[in-house]
Amino acid sequence: xxxxxxPDLDGKAVLVTGASTGIGAAVALAxxxxxxxxxxxxxxxxxxxxxxxxxxxxxxxxVTLIRADISTGAGAREAVAQAVRAFGGLDGLINxxxxxxxxxPYAEASEADYDEIMDLNARSVVVASQAAIPHLKAAGGxxxxxxxxxxxxxxxxxxxxxxxxxxxxxxxxxxGMAKELISFGIRVNAVAPGVITTPFHERYSTEAQLxxxxxxxxxxxxxxxxxxxxxxxxxxxxxxxxYIIGQVIEVNGGQLMP
Ligand code: NAD
Numbered sequence: 624x625x626x627x628x629x630p631d632l633d634g635k636a637v638l639v640t641g642a643s644t645g646i647g648a649a650v651a652l653a654x655x656x657x658x659x660x661x662x663x664x665x666x667x668x669x670x671x672x673x674x675x676x677x678x679x680x681x682x683x684x685x686v687t688l689i690r691a692d693i694s695t696g697a698g699a700r701e702a703v704a705q706a707v708r709a710f711g712g713l714d715g716l717i718n719x720x721x722x723x724x725x726x727x728p729y730a731e732a733s734e735a736d737y738d739e740i741m742d743l744n745a746r747s748v749v750v751a752s753q754a755a756i757p758h759l760k761a762a763g764g765x766x767x768x769x770x771x772x773x774x775x776x777x778x779x780x781x782x783x784x785x786x787x788x789x790x791x792x793x794x795x796x797x798x799g800m801a802k803e804l805i806s807f808g809i810r811v812n813a814v815a816p817g818v819i820t821t822p823f824h825e826r827y828s829t830e831a832q833l834x835x836x837x838x839x840x841x842x843x844x845x846x847x848x849x850x851x852x853x854x855x856x857x858x859x860x861x862x863x864x865x866y867i868i869g870q871v872i873e874v875n876g877g878q879l880m881p
Pocket of ligand 1: 642643665668691693720771774815817818820821
């Protein structure tokens with residue numbers, strides 16, 4: 624991916640939320656390799672974020688570390704504000720931070736579970752995007768890319784129903800914002816990963832659960848964070864995807880073909 628040169632990402636100021644580990648980290652590395660100035664946002668994984676930033680700098684990339692709890696409105700606004708302060712503006716926002724929080728069936732989920740899952744996966748996307756929109760407009764256009772999930776379409780795996788629904792909300796935010804913002808030259812799209820081996824599944828899935836998932840993937844393997852990267856670069860580039868608006872790209876080895 625690093626050898627492939629995309630013409631219009633060089634110099635772009637891009638905030639990647641949840642970029643310390645997993646998909647966000649791979650995306651941050653790839654954008655930096657394209658010459659983008661990367662806002663590497665993280666919350667608790669200080670060491671991972673600092674190590675990744677050092678790796679980007681060692682490869683002659685440009686990066687600024689941004690720490691904020693994205694699940695609160697204030698934290699989401701602060702993440703965008705820090706990126707704008709560092710770069711003097713913003714060309715792209717990748718709303719990637721998220722997580723299952725915990726597996727809990729609908730029948731047993733508390734309102735606190737609901738709040739926590741929706742705040743992290745849904746509120747964060749709405750508020751960070753709202754904060755970014757004036758800056759993307761000021762830049763004369765740009766992009767928002769949301770990380771959703773296969774769980775948004777298939778009801779989710781055991782106990783992840785609320786999480787899947789929070790990502791389904793993000794699907795529709797993607798479509799609605801895409802309609803509202805395209806007249807300003809801001810393209811909004813989403814990437815929906817399938818089962819990707821990141822700290823996410825180390826936290827939320829057992830070996831047996833992953834084995835059961837694997838059996839349903841036509842490509843015969845679980846995905847990697849690097850497998851997801853191309854979809855983000857493609858959607859960020861107005862040269863490669865100028866007429867793609869409000870879409871969700873599924874990256875899942877054929878596990879779901881909606
Ligand atoms: P990950 O756990 O490595 O990454 C999640 C990121 O979100 C981390 O960088 C973490 O710091 C950040 N984050 C979590 N809570 C936060 C908070 N309160 N404030 C700020 N940041 C916070 O896992 P990942 O698999 O790379 O997940 C990235 C995105 O992909 C998430 O939105 C996840 O829901 C989505 N996703 C993952 C998979 C998968 O199979 N791994 C599948 C579909 C969707």
